[in-house]
Amino acid sequence: MAKQEKQAIDVDRVDKIVARHASREGALLPVLKEVQDLVGYLPEEALKRVALGLGLSLSRVYGVATFYSLFYTTPKGKYVVRVCESAPCHVQGAPEVIAAIERELGVPFGETTPDGRFTLEMVSCLGVCGVAPAVMVEDRVYGNLTPETVIAVLQEYR
C-alpha cells in the first residue's frame, strides 16, 4: 500500500474537480466519484485536497469515503470483479459461480490477485436479478452465469 501511495497524484486535476463542484450543495459525493474515476481509488493525498477545497474536515471526508462500498481508499486491481451474493443470485447458483472464480483466480473475495489484475469483491445486489447469477467486471455486467461461463468471462480480461 505504501508503495502505491508514493505514486504521484495529479493534484492539479483533483483541485480542478473540486473547484468545478465547490459551489454545488452537497458536492462531496460527486467529487469523490470523479476523483476516484481519475485516480482509480481515493488516496490520502487526494482526500486532503478534497477536504481543503470543500472546506470540510478530513475526518468527515474519510468517514464518507469509507461508508460507501463503491469508494476505495486503497488501490484496487486493474479490474474489479463484483459478485452478487444476495438471495436471488444465491438461489440461482451464485455459490458455485463464486467458488469457480476463487479457484480460477486463486484469491478469496476481498483480495487482489498477486499480479494486480483482479480485485474480487462481494456486493449486496447489482440490480440485474432477472439474469441471476450475475457479476460485474468494471462497468460491464454479465448474467445467467455458470461456473463454466464465468471462467470464460474472466478470460476476456486476462
Added chain:
Amino acid sequence: MATVKLTVDGVPVEVEAGSTVLKAAEKAGINIPTLCYLEGIHEVGACRVCVVDVGAKALQAACVAPVAEGMKVLTNTPAVRTARKTTVELILSNHPDNCPSCVRNLNCELQALAESLNIRGNRFEGARNEWTPDVSSHSIVRDPNKCILCRRCVSVCEKVQGVQAIGPINRGFNTVIAPAFGELLADSVCVNCGQCILVCPVGALYEKDGIAKTWAALSDPGKHVVVQTAPAVRVALGETQGGEPGEVVTGQMVAGLRRLGFDGVMDTDFTADLTILEEGTELIERLTKGGVLPMITSCSPGWIKFIEHFYPDLLPNLSTCKSPQQMFGALAKTFYAEKKGIDPASIFSVSIMPCTAKKFECERPEMRDSGYQDVDVVLTTRELGRMMKEAGIVLDKLPEEEYDPPMGLTTGAAVIFGATGGVCEAALRTVYEVVTKEPLKDVNFKFCRGLAGVKEAEVDLKGTKVKVAVSHSLSNARKVLDMVRAGNPNGWAFIEVMCCPGGCIGGGGQPIPTNTAIRQKRIDGTYTADERLAIRKSHENPAITAIYKEFLGQPLGHKSHELLHTKYTPRGRYRIRKEKAAD
C-alpha cells in the same frame, strides 16, 4: 408558552410544547435510562436504551421523541424492558469483560446501566471486534475495543471544540471512531483537550498514565520531587472522594500531597501571578509601542495547538508567555534549585492539572529552558485522586496545610485563572493599577465571569479605553479568531481564550462527570476562594516581588525571556504523513 398534557405511566404531566418525552418523564418523577444522550450536544437517539412505548408501531427514543397532546407514554412494559435489556446485552457482547481493571471501573455508565437493568449474564457470546489501542498521544489513550460507538466524543470534538479530529470510519459492525485514515491521534489535529474523555460513558478514552512514573520518583531516594497544583484542581479534587463539586480543598490537598511523599509542595498559582506580571507588561508594551494586537492569552495548551493547526497566521497575536505550568517548571529547576541548593538534575517536577493537554505541553521540545525537561510528569486531577485513594488518604480527615515557599504564596487573581474570564480579570486588576497608578475601587470585573460563550467589554483605564474579549471552548475561539482575521471590527486589544468549556475547571483532566451544572459549581467555588484570600492582585504578591528582586530582575527582562517566554510552531490543518519504514 404553549404546553402539552400527557401521561407517563399513567401519571399526568404538563410540559412545554416541543419538550422531549424524557423531560416529561423526568417531570413525572420517572427515570428513563439513557446512554448516548448528551443534552444540547449529542441528541441522536441512536443507542436505543431510552426507548419507550408511545403507542406507535415501533418504540421511540425518549431522549429525542417530542411530546404530543394526549400522548400516553409507557416506560415499563414487557416489550420496553426486553428491548432495553437486549440492547444493553448487545453492547456488552462486543465489549471487554475486564471491568475490575478498567480505568472507569465503578464510574462507568455502561456498567451502571447493566446493573440498573438487572443484567445477569450475556446471551450473545460470539465474535468481537479487535482493534489496536492508540497510545501515540502524550495526553489521550484511545481504546476502540471498549468503544460503544455512542459518538458523544465525535460530537464534542466537532460541535464544542470545532476540531473534528475523530469521526466514524467504515459502517455497520465494522464502524470505528478514529482520526481520518485511521492515523494515530498524535499525528492528527487532536489538540489533546480531553473533552472526549469527559463525555465517554466507558473506558474507551482516558488520559495517558503518569501515576507509575510519579510513584517511581517518589520512592527514589535520589530524587527531590516537587509538585505544583493548578488553580482549578482545588475546587474539583474533593469530587474524587465523593465531595461536592466546587468545594475548596486546597489545605487538605496540600497535606495529602505531603503524605504522598512530595518534597516540595508548591502552587501553580504563584506562576499564574507571575504570568500576569509578564503578560500584563507585554500588553502594555504592545499597546504603547505598536505591537501586534489584539494580544491573545497563551496559558491553555489545547488552545495553543488549536491555533497552530487552524489559525497559524494569527500566531504573532499570541502572548509569548509560557503557561503558568511551564513557568513553574523552568523556575523549579533553576530558581528553586539554586535557592534550595539542590542539583537540578535530581529534581523531579510533577504538576497536578485539570488538563490532559498539559501532558503534551510538558513534552514539547521548547519546554527545556532549565537545561532539563522543565516538567517531568503531569497528573490530572483524576490521577491524583487515584493516587490518594491507593495511598489511603482521605481528604476529609486531613488538616489544612500551607504550601511551601518560595513558590507557594498566592493571590485571588491567580486562583481565578481556573475559571473562564479569570485570566482577563486578573490581568485587568494589575494593568489598571500599573497604568493608572491608582488603586482599584472594586477588583471584581464581573463581565468576565459566567458561561456565556464570548464575553466582551470596554475598560476605562482613566482615559485609555481598552476593549477586551473572553472566550471558552474552541468553537467560540473560532468565532473570535474569525473576527480577528476579518480585521478585528470590535477593536479588541486583549483576548482571553480558554480551550475548555468553563475554562480549566471544565478541563479534560477533571473528575467525571463534568457537566454544565458541575462546571458552574466549580466556578462558584473558584470565586469563593478568591474572596477568601487577603491579597487579590498579582502585583501585590510579596513572593512575586521577591523573585523579581532576587532572581528575574524585571518583567520581560533578560532572564524572563530566557525562562518564561516561548515560540510557537505553525502546524497546518492537514499534516503530510511522514514516509513510514514499515508497510
Added chain:
Amino acid sequence: MRLFRAHVLVCAGTNCSLKSNKAVQDRLVREVERRGLADEIKVVETGCFGLCEQGPTVVVYPEGVLYCRVTPDDVPELVEEHLLKGRRLDRLLYREEVPAAGAAVSAGPKAFQTVPEMNFFRGQVRIVLRNCGIIDPESIEEYIANGGYEALGKAITAMTPAAVVEEVKASGLRGRGGAGFPAGLKWEFAAKAKGDTKYIVCNADEGEPGTFKDRLILEGDPHAIIEGMALAAYAIGATQGYVYIRGEYGLSIDRLQKAINRAKEMKLLGRGIFGSKFDFDIEIRTGAGAYICGEETALFESLEGGRGEPRLKPPYPTDSGLFGKPTAINNVETLASVAQIIANGAKWYRGFGTERSPGTKVFTLTGDIVNEGLIEVPMGITLREIIFGIGGGVPNGRSFKMAQSGGTSGGCLPAALLDVPMDYDELAKAGAALGSGALLIMDDTHCIVDIARVFARFFMHESCGKCVPCREGTFRLHEFVENATKGKATPQDLQTVHALARTMALASLCPLGQAAPVPLLSTLQYFRDEYDQHINEKRCPTGTCRGLATPAKALSAAGKGA
C-alpha cells in the same frame, strides 16, 4: 412523421443488453438496409419489454409477434420470412408451458404467436410500463406521440396545484417504494409546509435484492419520471428536483440524463414551462453503494454529502427534508404512475386494483420461475395467479416451496398462502410486505436456513451502524443463522434470537433495522421444522448445508445448473 409499414422493436433493457441485443439490433439494421427496406421498416431500440428470461426479445408490429432468444445469426432468416414473405418464423416464437395451477405438471409447451395471446401478458395491466418495450426511450418525440407530457400540459394550463394534489389523493395512489404511504397526502403536506424553497426528490436508489423495476422503468420510459416529477413539483411548489440513482445503474443514469437534456431543449423543463410561470429543473445525483440510502432520510444525508445514516423522524421530510427544506420524496414507480392519473383521472385509476390499494403494481419475478422478468398487474391479484399464470410456474418439474415478497426486508410466503391477494394490507396481515415488488420464488431444493443466512448476511453488510439494535443485532443474527447451517446452534440460541429479533423490530432507529429480522421471523413461522432439524438433529433435509447430515434423498440445489 414518416410512416413505416412495420416496426421492429428490439429490447435494450439491461437484462437483454447482457445477452447481445446490440448485435441483434445492428444486424437487423444492416439486413433491412441490404434488402432496401429502410424506408418501409423501422428498427427501434426500446426499454425493457419484461420477458427478461427469454431475451433478447424482438417484437414485430403491427402484428405484435414476439420472437425470443434471438441471436444475430437468426436475423437474416427473420427478415426474410417475416418482413419480406409475411410468414412467422415458428422456431423463434415464444413457447409457454401451460401448467395446471398450483402444480408443476405441464400439458406441454404451446407456441404463442402474438403478444396479447400470451399468458405472460394477458394477465398484465400496463400503466407504469405502458411505454416500456414499445417506444424508443431516447426519443422524446415517441414519448409525446404516445400521449406524453399531455398531463403536464393539462395540469399547468388548466389545473391549480391544489387540484393536482386532490386528483392524486382521490386516485388512492400509495407509495410504491414499499411503505405504501398515500402519495397525494404526502404532496399535500409538502404543499402546505412553510417555506419558499421546496424540493421534489425521486428515490431511484433501488437496492432491494430481487428488485430491478425502477431501473427498467428509468431505462424504458425516462420521460415518464420527468413528467411525474414536474407534476409533483407543480403540485407542491418546488422548482428543483433531484433524482438519486444507484451508482451501479449506468444505463439508467445515461438515459435519464439524455431525456432531461431533451426535455430542456423542448422547454418541458427549465423556465416558464408551457408558457406559464412554473419553473422546474432536475439534477441527477448518483449513490455510491449503500442500500441504506434507499431510506429517505439516509438518502438526504447522502445527497447532502454525508454518510448515509438515517435521521430521526419527526421532523418528517415534508416539513424538513433535503437541506432542511420541505421535501416530497417519491419512488420511481409512484412518479411514473402520476402522469397517467392526471391524464385519465382518479376514477379511471381506481378502476384497477382494490379499494385500499388502487391501481397496478410492478413486480419483478426472479428465482425458480419460468418467466423471470418484469410485470405489471392490478393490485389484489393473487400470488398464485402471478406465479402460475403470468410467471409460467416453477421450472424443472420442481414444486413451489416459498416466495419472498418485497425483497430481503419482506417476508416469506409458503404454498399455503398462494391465494393471498397481493396488496399492502393483505400481505401485511400475512406477515409479509408488498415492499418494492420483488418476488423471489424458491423451489423445494432450497434450504430455508441457508436462505435465511443469505438474508442475514445482506443486512449485516448493509447496516449503517448508527443504532445499537441494528449494528450489533444484524451481526448476532447472522452469527446465529450461520451457526445453524454448521450444526453449531442450540435450542437456547433459538430462544435468544427470538428476543433479539423482537428487539430489532421494535427498537431499531430506522426501517432497515426494523425489517432485518423479518426474513428470519417469517421463515421460522412457516418452516420451523427445518430449523429444528438443523438445530436439534444437525441435519439439513435438502443437503445444502455442507457438514450436516443429509438424508438419503437429498434435494440439493447444488449442481442444478443455471
